[in-house]
Amino acid sequence: MGRFLFKSLLMVIFLAVGVLIGMNRANQGMNDMRGYTDSSFQTPVHIQTTDEGSFDAAVLGNEISSFNMNEKKEKLEEVKSFNFFSEIGKLLADLISSIAQAIINFFAGLF
Template sequence: MKKFILKFFLLVITLFFGVLLGMQQANEGLLQMKGFDDKTFGGAFHLKKTEAGEVEAAVLGQEITAHDIEEKQKKLEEMKAFHFLSNLGSRLGDMLSIIFQQLTNLVVSSLDKALS
């Protein structure tokens, strides 16, 4: 049994390192397929600091400013302001919860009286 466990763990460790090596080789192959070494294509999200001390962000090559974020925040607040179906569903869910709670209390109390 000890030999089996030892062989099993050695096999698992060997396969794990093989997977890591394969991932590294795939990464190098993808970089070679591009045909050039451009660091701007390295990631999807980039942060850089300007000389004025401000931080600029880019996601998939598009610049993001604080103004864009504020506009999106306002749109989200407007969307949350009025959702008729969402409010209706929430109220219906609350009402059903209360009904099933009362129904459960009624069944439990009737069973308690019947068993006593």
């Protein structure tokens, strides 16, 4: 199930990037057909490099902010969220593992 969700999410991201690239190419094609640039037609994806070496990006006029993974991890640790289904899954996995281990030990003791 997890692999399916991962593959599906990866495919959605890949297709969304393809749509953005297609929009950018269509904008360039419109400019090439007219033969001049019009300020009313803006590029859908705008990427600019800052002096510090980081990138500023805007998609359809909305700024995209990059985030630091360490800051995100610290923020998640502060929330200390409890996932009930994850804990139930861990308990069930431990229970099944201990039952299987007991059965294997029982049959190993017979021989």
